Amino acid sequence: xxxxxxxxxxxxxxxxxxxxxxxxxxxxxxxxxxxxxxxxxxxxxxxxxxxxxxxxxxxxxxxxxxxxxxxxxxxxxxxxxxxxxxxxxxxxxxxxxxxxxxxxxxxxxxxxxxxxxxxxxxxxxxxxxxxxxxxxxxxxxxxxxxxxxxxxxxxxxxxxxxxxxxxxxxxxxxxxxxxxxxxxxxxxxxxxxxxxxxxxxxxxxxxxxxxxxxxxxxxxxxxxxxxxxxxxxxxxxxxxxxxxxxxxxxxxxxxxxxxxxxxxxxxxxxxxxxxxxxxxxxxxxxxxxxxxxxxxxxxxxxxxxxxxxxxxxxxxxxxxxxxxxxxxxxxxxxxxxxxxxxxxxxxxxxxxxxxxxxxxxxxxxxxxxxxxxxxxxxxxxxxxxxxxxxxxxxxxxxxxxxxxxxxxxxxxx
Amino acid sequence: xxxxxxxxxxxxxxxxxxxxxxxxxxxxxxxxxxxxxxxxxxxxxxxxxxxxxxxxxxxxxxxxxxxxxxxxxxxxxxxxxxxxxxxxxxxxxxxxxxxxxxxxxxxxxxxxxxxxxxxxxxxxxxxxxxxxxxxxxxxxxxxxxxxxxxxxxxxxxxxxxxxxxxxxxxxxxxxxxxxxxxxxxxxxxxxxxxxxxxxxxxxxxxxxxxxxxxxxxxxxxxxxxxxxxxxxxxxxxxxxxxxxxxxxxxxxxxxxxxxxxxxxxxxxxxxxxxxxxxxxxxxxxxxxxxxxxxxxxxxxxxxxxxxxxxxxxxxxxxxxxxxxxxxxxxxxxxxxxxxxxxxxxxxxxxxxxxxxxxxxxxxxxxxxxxxxxxxxxxxxxxxxxxxxxxxxxxxxxxxxxxxxxxxxxxxxx
Numbered sequence: 014x015x016x017x018x019x020x021x022x023x024x025x026x027x028x029x030x031x032x033x034x035x036x037x038x039x040x041x042x043x044x045x046x047x048x049x050x051x052x053x054x055x056x057x058x059x060x061x062x063x064x065x066x067x068x069x070x071x072x073x074x075x076x077x078x079x080x081x082x083x084x085x086x087x088x089x090x091x092x093x094x095x096x097x098x099x100x101x102x103x104x105x106x107x108x109x110x111x112x113x114x115x116x117x118x119x120x121x122x123x124x125x126x127x128x129x130x131x132x133x134x135x136x137x138x139x140x141x142x143x144x145x146x147x148x149x150x151x152x153x154x155x156x157x158x159x160x161x162x163x164x165x166x167x168x169x170x171x172x173x174x175x176x177x178x179x180x181x182x183x184x185x186x187x188x189x190x191x192x193x194x195x196x197x198x199x200x201x202x203x204x205x206x207x208x209x210x211x212x213x214x215x216x217x218x219x220x221x222x223x224x225x226x227x228x229x230x231x232x233x234x235x236x237x238x239x240x241x242x243x244x245x246x247x248x249x250x251x252x253x254x255x256x257x258x259x260x261x262x263x264x265x266x267x268x269x270x271x272x273x274x275x276x277x278x279x280x281x282x283x284x285x286x287x288x289x290x291x292x293x294x295x296x297x298x299x300x301x302x303x304x305x306x307x308x309x310x311x312x313x314x315x316x317x318x319x320x321x322x323x324x325x326x327x328x329x330x331x332x333x334x335x336x337x338x339x340x341x342x343x344x345x346x347x348x349x350x351x352x353x354x355x356x357x358x359x360x361x362x363x364x365x366x367x368x369x370x371x372x373x374x375x376x377x378x379x380x381x382x383x384x385x386x387x388x389x390x391x392x393x394x395x396x397x398x399x400x401x402x403x404x405x406x407x408x409x410x411x412x413x414x415x416x417x418x419x420x421x422x423x424x425x426x
Numbered sequence: 427x428x429x430x431x432x433x434x435x436x437x438x439x440x441x442x443x444x445x446x447x448x449x450x451x452x453x454x455x456x457x458x459x460x461x462x463x464x465x466x467x468x469x470x471x472x473x474x475x476x477x478x479x480x481x482x483x484x485x486x487x488x489x490x491x492x493x494x495x496x497x498x499x500x501x502x503x504x505x506x507x508x509x510x511x512x513x514x515x516x517x518x519x520x521x522x523x524x525x526x527x528x529x530x531x532x533x534x535x536x537x538x539x540x541x542x543x544x545x546x547x548x549x550x551x552x553x554x555x556x557x558x559x560x561x562x563x564x565x566x567x568x569x570x571x572x573x574x575x576x577x578x579x580x581x582x583x584x585x586x587x588x589x590x591x592x593x594x595x596x597x598x599x600x601x602x603x604x605x606x607x608x609x610x611x612x613x614x615x616x617x618x619x620x621x622x623x624x625x626x627x628x629x630x631x632x633x634x635x636x637x638x639x640x641x642x643x644x645x646x647x648x649x650x651x652x653x654x655x656x657x658x659x660x661x662x663x664x665x666x667x668x669x670x671x672x673x674x675x676x677x678x679x680x681x682x683x684x685x686x687x688x689x690x691x692x693x694x695x696x697x698x699x700x701x702x703x704x705x706x707x708x709x710x711x712x713x714x715x716x717x718x719x720x721x722x723x724x725x726x727x728x729x730x731x732x733x734x735x736x737x738x739x740x741x742x743x744x745x746x747x748x749x750x751x752x753x754x755x756x757x758x759x760x761x762x763x764x765x766x767x768x769x770x771x772x773x774x775x776x777x778x779x780x781x782x783x784x785x786x787x788x789x790x791x792x793x794x795x796x797x798x799x800x801x802x803x804x805x806x807x808x809x810x811x812x813x814x815x816x817x818x819x820x821x822x823x824x825x826x827x828x829x830x831x832x833x834x835x836x837x838x839x
Contacts, residue, residue: 017521018838020514023537024544039536042514076751076788098751098789101433101455108430118789121734121747121802123452124436131437146737149801179790180737180745212787321534324559324593332593334534337756338489338511338817338839374625375489375813376511376531377592388562389534400788404751404818405839425431426751426818 015421019408021045036319036416037353037361037391044320044335046402047412050419052315053284057090060283062308064091067262072096072115072251074281078403081109082422083284094140096279100125103141105425107132113140115251117207117279119150119172119180126157134163142204142249146172146181151194151201158200166202169195170249171237173208173230175222181208188233189240196242203242205249205275206234214256214294223257227264238270246272253278256294259302285403286312288395290344316399316409318347319416320378322390329381331368333392336376340394341401346370349380351393360415361393368392428834432821434458449732449829450766450774450804457733457748459815460825463832465728466697470503473696475721477504480675485509485528485664487694491816494522495835496697507553509692513538518838520545520552528664529556530620530692532563532585532593539570547576555617555662559585559594564607564614571613579615582608583662584650586621586643588635594621601646602653609655616655618662618688619647627669627707636670640677651683659685666691669707672715698816699725701808703757729812729822731760732829733791735803742794744781746805749789753807754814759783762793764806773828774806781805 015022015030021041026034034040036047064071070093075084079102084095094113097103100122106114120126120143132139145151158167171192174181182188188206195203208230213219234250237243248270253261258278265276282291295312299305320335340347349368351361364384372379378394386392393416396402403409404426411420428435428443434454439447447453449460477484483506488497492515497508507526510516513535519527533539533556545552558564571580584605587594595601601619608616621643626632647663650656661683666674671691678689695704708725712718733748753760762781764774781795791807799805806829809815816822817839824833 017518020512023541024517039534039538041535042512042537042541043535044512099433099455099457099747104437105430118747119736121452121736122454122456122804124455125452128436128455146739147801150736153802174739176740178739179785179787179792180739183739323532323534323563326559326587326591326593326596327589334512334531337814343750343755372592374592379592388560389566391535401750407839426820 015408020406021410022408030421031410031418032420034418036410036412036418038355039321044318044339046316046318046406046409047416048285048409048422049315049317050411050413052286052313055309055313056284056286056315057086059308059312061090063305069262069266069276069278072277072279073284074117074279075102075106077281077400078285078424079426080403080422080424084109084111087284093277096281100128103132104128107136107139112138115277115279116141116143117209119144119146120154126154130158130161130163130167133165133167134161137165142168142170144172144207145169145191145195146174148191148194151191151198155198155201163200166200166244168202168204168245170205170207170251171195171203171233173206173226173233175226178212179209185229185232185236189236192233192237192242193240202244203237204245205251206230208252209254210252210261211254211256223260227252227260230265231267234267235270243272247275248272249275249277251277251279253280255280255282255291259298259305282399283312285316285399286314287316287397287399288314288348288350289397314395316396316402318394318396318402319391320394322386322388322392325386325388329383331380331386333378333380335378335394336374338375339405340396341398342373343398343401345397346373347378347394347396349392350395352384352386353391354387355389355391428821433819434823435821443834444823444831445833447831449823449825449831451768452734457731457752459729459731459819459822460829461698461822461835462728462730463824463826465699465726468722468726469697469699469728470499472721472725474503476718482675482679482689482691485690485692486697487530487692488515488519490694490813491698491837492839493835493837497522497524500697506690509694513541516545516554517541520549525551526553528690528692529554530622532557532559533567539567543571543574543576543580546578546580547574550578555581555583557585557620558582558604558608559587561604561607564604564611568611568614576613579613579657581615581617581658583618583620583664584608584616584646586619586639586646588639591625592622598642598645598649602649605646605650605655606653615657616650617658618664619643621665622667623665623674624667624669636673640665640673643678644680647680648683656685660688661685662688662690664690664692666693668693668695668704672711672718695812696725698729698812699727700729700810700812701727701761701763702810727808729809729815731807731809731815732804733807735799735801735805738799738801742796744793744799746791746793748791748807749787751788752818753809754811755786756811756814758810759786760791760807760809762805763808765797765799766804767800768802768804
């Protein structure tokens with residue numbers, strides 16, 4: 014049940030969770046974040062088709078939405094697991110009943126390590142895979158495991174990086190040394206190789222660097238297998254943020270190792286998609302993989318934030334009632350995509366470029382442009398990078414095409 | 427009580443709310459956001475001195491922290507009211523027992539207006555002041571009040587703006603026209619004049635523009651008084667974000683009107699302060715008002731985020747376990763301010779410039795610099811613009827100088 018902690022919900026809608034509320038008519042408090050149900054359904058279907066066509070698994074990165082309801086949709090769609098960013102996320106996912114988690118980060122702090130080991134000790138069926146990229150990291154984890162007395166191993170994926178990148182070993186030689194250390198450490202198990210190739214997104218030579226990273230992953234995975242370093246029934250090869258998951262799905266499929274390879278992509282943004290960054294990245298994906306255009310209309314922007322015009326203080330200058338506390342701005346400012354005048358328009362009127370946000374304050378957006386708007390008009394904003402908009406909301410409302418509320422999802426940031 | 431929804435709290439600390447946990451030793455899950463108790467106390471004392479010296483009132487902007495515990499401190503310190511950014515905030519504040527609220531924004535959406543009128547109808551002692559800057563706005567509010575049948579007026583502050591600024595009337599003439607419309611509208615009451623002069627913060631001619639805005643506020647306030655447009659026992663003149671509140675406290679004190687003038691500043695950031703944007707702005711304030719340097723050491727940065735070094739993949743390149751989901755980045759990236767090596771250092775070692783964040787991902791920070799660090803070292807980060815760090819946490823831990831937990835505050839974003 015939603016309550017007074019949920020930004021858009023007026024008290025008179027608490028009992029019915031706002032079903033039927035008309036966002037465009039101001040039935041909810043502004044600003045309002047919505048997810049278009051049709052777009053969510055299209056995105057889920059598209060990803061199912063992609064996974065079927067490529068034969069790979071997905072562990073969607075939950076950090077995007079941190080929404081139990083969206084997680085449930087992803088699991089219902091057959092997700093192999095979920096990806097977590099922090100030990101706290103791992104705990105929360107376990108609390109939500111998720112049985113298999115890739116912790117796409119490294120356990121370093123004492124409490125973080127203890128939490129992971131406690132979860133493994135307390136729930137023998139819970140599967141967790143964390144990362145490591147250094148001998149120092151291996152030693153810390155091995156020591157903690159030894160002290161814990163845990164009766165099952167801590168499963169690790171070797172993190173492959175690249176010079177100038179983020180975490181991850183910088184060379185195959187470094188990688189195999191760390192892999193050997195994991196395999197040799199009592200209490201640790203090497204389960205596969207991990208990469209976050211998205212670190213090079215936005216760089217002109219990014220695609221080439223991605224291919225080189227994937228070459229390294231394959232070489233390292235093969236060498237580690239030849240040396241017999243893996244434990245477990247499968248070898249996990251995982252990569253694929255939301256920018257290059259197609260490349261990981263194509264490249265990290267290796268049928269020739271000594272045991273079955275499980276290829277796992279981790280895109281978290283596909284379910285909401287967006288109107289800017291991931292729209293562009295998806296267009297690039299379709300250029301690389303034209304066959305992916307066969308499944309419906311492709312990924313659709315589901316996430317919108319709606320806010321009213323509160324002031325038109327100068328010709329061509331408009332102030333809308335949304336700000337940094339409501340929408341992300343780290344990968345481009347929100348885009349004014351729809352205009353609606355209550356009592357006049359029958360449906361939101363698509364706009365593009367007629368109004369542009371030129372300044373974003375904590376709670377106000379300054380727009381400039383040619384569109385004639387009045388105080389009380391309502392604007393629908395698309396966003397760029399869904400993660401940093403989701404984390405500004407404890408609830409987002411599911412809406413139909415008329416932006417009438419059909420349900421909601423919560424978030425646990 | 428804190429629980430599994432609070433990012434840094436491991437399960438074994440739920441029962442004791444983490445009192446005594448040593449952040450530096452990794453007793454909590456990383457990253458951890460902390461508030462230094464000594465700095466909070468110093469900031470509260472400083473603001474009390476400022477208010478006493480200037481004789482003005484404060485309604486701190488709650489959007490900064492949205493923390494009931496920090497609100498309680500501010501009210502205990504004698505705050506005249508609290509400032510809200512949205513109708514949702516107004517409702518939440520009322521729920522928290524706050525009796526006087528400046529809604530420093532305009533009520534536009536149907537539900538937003540209804541919520542405000544409902545609160546006024548249901549709680550005769552609740553005081554609310556909202557803003558208006560246009561005849562269109564006045565008409566909407568008057569119509570809604572008429573339809574509601576509310577037996578008391580909706581109190582409004584005329585919002586004074588400036589050309590090229592945000593909301594607010596652009597001239598004294600426009601302002602007096604709106605003020606007359608408010609005074610003439612049944613159901614509406616003109617309670618004073620509001621300005622957000624902080625809109626020009628960061629501009630070379632910002633200070634001059636601030637003075638011009640304050641001139642306009644005074645002129646408008648005086649004219650409206652001469653025309654007998656005010657209702658209520660006091661005339662409220664309010665301005666003062668965290669950049670220029672000294673100027674508002676000096677300039678908006680007018681003893682010559684027909685009834686008492688209540689000057690209200692609205693700084694929200696003073697209680698946590700920061701290490702970058704507001705540190706600079708406070709230095710500018712002390713230059714303008716050297717007498718303010720008399721009260722202790724001035725405002726102190728209370729808010730820190732702590733995270734471990736998880737990887738040192740290349741010489742001079744360090745990856746720490748915090749990111750955009752943990753710390754604000756809209757007014758400068760977090761600053762590495764302290765280095766601590768468990769088992770080696772007795773206390774955090776101050777650093778400045780030896781390590782600089784050069785890239786911030788959702789959950790990782792890339793640092794470059796000369797400081798020799800190892801996997802497992804812990805770094806303390808100062809932040810810039812507290813608002814956008816507070817809203818990434820449901821709980822922040824109060825700590826002593828050793829960063830040992832003494833309590834916590836929650837947030838309700």
